[in-house]
Amino acid sequence: MAQANAGDGTVGKALDALDQVASMGRPVRFAELLEESAYPKATLYRFLQTLTNQGMLSYDARSQTYSLGVRLVRLAHAAWRQSSLAPIARPYVEDLAREVQATVHLAQLDGGQVLYVDKQNPSNPINMYSESGKVGPGYCTGVGKAMLAFVDEATLERALTQQTYHRHTENTLCSPQELMEELREIRKTGISFDREEHEMSIICLAVPILSSQDRVLGAISVTNSTHRTSLDELKKFAPILKACAKNIADTAESWRFPEHDKLAK
Amino acid sequence: MAQANAGDGTVGKALDALDQVASMGRPVRFAELLEESAYPKATLYRFLQTLTNQGMLSYDARSQTYSLGVRLVRLAHAAWRQSSLAPIARPYVEDLAREVQATVHLAQLDGGQVLYVDKQNPSNPINMYSESGKVGPGYCTGVGKAMLAFVDEATLERALTQQTYHRHTENTLCSPQELMEELREIRKTGISFDREEHEMSIICLAVPILSSQDRVLGAISVTNSTHRTSLDELKKFAPILKACAKNIADTAESWRFPEHDKLAK
DNA sequence: CCCTTTGTTCCAAATAATGAAACTTAATTT
DNA sequence: AAATTAAGTTTCATTATTTGGAACAAAGGG
Numbered sequence A, B: 001m002a003q004a005n006a007g008d009g010t011v012g013k014a015l016d017a018l019d020q021v022a023s024m025g026r027p028v029r030f031a032e033l034l035e036e037s038a039y040p041k042a043t044l045y046r047f048l049q050t051l052t053n054q055g056m057l058s059y060d061a062r063s064q065t066y067s068l069g070v071r072l073v074r075l076a077h078a079a080w081r082q083s084s085l086a087p088i089a090r091p092y093v094e095d096l097a098r099e100v101q102a103t104v105h106l107a108q109l110d111g112g113q114v115l116y117v118d119k120q121n122p123s124n125p126i127n128m129y130s131e132s133g134k135v136g137p138g139y140c141t142g143v144g145k146a147m148l149a150f151v152d153e154a155t156l157e158r159a160l161t162q163q164t165y166h167r168h169t170e171n172t173l174c175s176p177q178e179l180m181e182e183l184r185e186i187r188k189t190g191i192s193f194d195r196e197e198h199e200m201s202i203i204c205l206a207v208p209i210l211s212s213q214d215r216v217l218g219a220i221s222v223t224n225s226t227h228r229t230s231l232d233e234l235k236k237f238a239p240i241l242k243a244c245a246k247n248i249a250d251t252a253e254s255w256r257f258p259e260h261d262k263l264a265k
Numbered sequence C: 001c002c003c004t005t006t007g008t009t010c011c012a013a014a015t016a017a018t019g020a021a022a023c024t025t026a027a028t029t030t
Numbered sequence D: 001a002a003a004t005t006a007a008g009t010t011t012c013a014t015t016a017t018t019t020g021g022a023a024c025a026a027a028g029g030g
Helices: A009-024 A030-036 A041-053 A070-083 A084-100 A142-148 A153-162 A176-188 A231-235 A238-256 B008-026 B028-037 B041-053 B068-083 B086-099 B142-148 B153-162 B174-190 B231-235 B240-256
Strands: A055-061 A065-068 A105-109 A114-121 A190-195 A202-208 A216-225 B056-062 B063-068 B105-111 B114-119 B192-194 B204-210 B217-225
Touching: A009 A030, A009 A041, A009 A065, A009 B008, A009 B041, A009 B068, A030 A041, A030 A114, A030 A231, A041 A055, A041 B217, A055 B086, A055 B240, A065 B068, A070 A084, A070 B008, A070 B063, A070 B068, A070 B105, A070 B114, A084 A105, A084 A114, A084 A190, A084 A216, A084 A238, A105 A190, A105 B217, A114 B068, A142 A190, A142 A202, A142 A216, A153 A176, A190 A216, A190 A231, A202 A231, A202 A238, A202 B174, A216 A238, B008 B028, B008 B041, B008 B063, B008 B114, B028 B041, B068 B086, B086 B105, B086 B114, B086 B217, B105 B142, B105 B192, B142 B153, B142 B174, B142 B192, B142 B217, B153 B174, B192 B217, B204 B231, B204 B240, B217 B240
Parallel strands: none
Antiparallel strands: A055 A065, A105 A114, A105 A216, A190 A202, A202 A216, B056 B063, B105 B114, B105 B217, B192 B204, B204 B217
16 A cells, blocks of 8 residues: 655645554554555654654554554544534434435545445444444445535546546446446436445445535435345435435535525525 | 644644644634634644645635544544454443443543543443543543553653643542542552542442553443432442453453463463 | 664754745725 | 725745654564
């Protein structure tokens, strides 16, 4: 994994290092990080020290390993509450899951990737944190395509280059061309399918959550398996999904921007 | 709110700015931040730009406000999974909550403060993320005192200075002296009470989670209200709590340090 | 004991951060 | 509509920090 991120001076580089530790998914030693890092020994070393001082990383002297620090958990709690749609959308998502009797995902766009910020499973309404924060590919998930179809030109272009296309199943759209065509279709209908593109026997129906100025706020989806339902069956939920998305968008806007009504004329 | 954090060059300062946004708890405008900031206009401005570029903040052009970015949610998910005790302790905490039929908290120390990383409520096993990441005072909570009682001299001293003592109730321990005395007692018995010190009618029993080298990994507690139980009743759970803490510690150690068994001799 | 690996510190050169001030919008008042 | 104020953004010479090769220290073998 090469260092993707160039710009933004010292801070950007230090955050690169932070991401690198995060991407390992376990406590790591200095040498391991050095191997994969684009930065020289002393430089990386200082970054890790700084981040540790700052509580963004924690260092275990016994095993000489770095892990992500608790400060992140604190920050993230605030981030999830103030910046994600999840707390606002929660009641609507719950209702939707109950109504469709299937798993509902709430996602937002993060770079070219899909970031899941909430999940509701009607049969097992538990265990939220373990799903929030997961990331998925943008080009082969229902929510990903639903969002990409409605972002502005510039964002889309950037997002498309950030995809690393991989043929997960025989249905996966593996090129920007195929994807663009699909997105055109989605823009027309307002709904997006995952036709076993990411994982066999998993299908889903997704719709974007759009602000009143048609800015993409996020997306919601209903997921199910081909053993329990079909695309045609799922499609029947489109109106409910759209209504739910509308509700979330309205609530989000009135919540996040209670003043400045002028512009909305 | 003055800037607390000095050291650590540019990165530290930028993270200060990040924390500042987090502490506001809502989207904020540049001017608001500038007012409270220790940094000059242009400097703060560049920090915000950098953090936004990096996805740690997000900027809404419409309302000209900064909020925490989605990248944090992603990082935090990784942090919670790899760095907190929560995923390891989850099954034990669940069992405990069922057994004692009361709310169980799992906490870790972050600076002088208590960071809650998991919570189980037997009657309503749901809604996790909203609790993880919350912080509380160290000096007047069961888990806080349980952990402080067993940390090393240096950490304790630093933690004590970081408390801002406030008499929440008539039982709150409001000085380092009172607290130290209490900690001595806790060290002797291995259990810690919250005798309505943080909130009236809320009591709790907590025990520390200690590694085999007696390093403080975290703490667990059983919380209840005085209307439903008493301190004496709670005290009866001490053995179960201790056993649970032991289990968590053992699992944590074997999980996080699968190799290097030599030192444990 | 020597050699290797891994982690830490130094320091002069290179680079990036700094912040006062100038500038540009945008909003409000006259 | 012009003038005034406020809010946000850019500039640039100065200053301070980062940089990274290389030397150093410590731990682990052979």
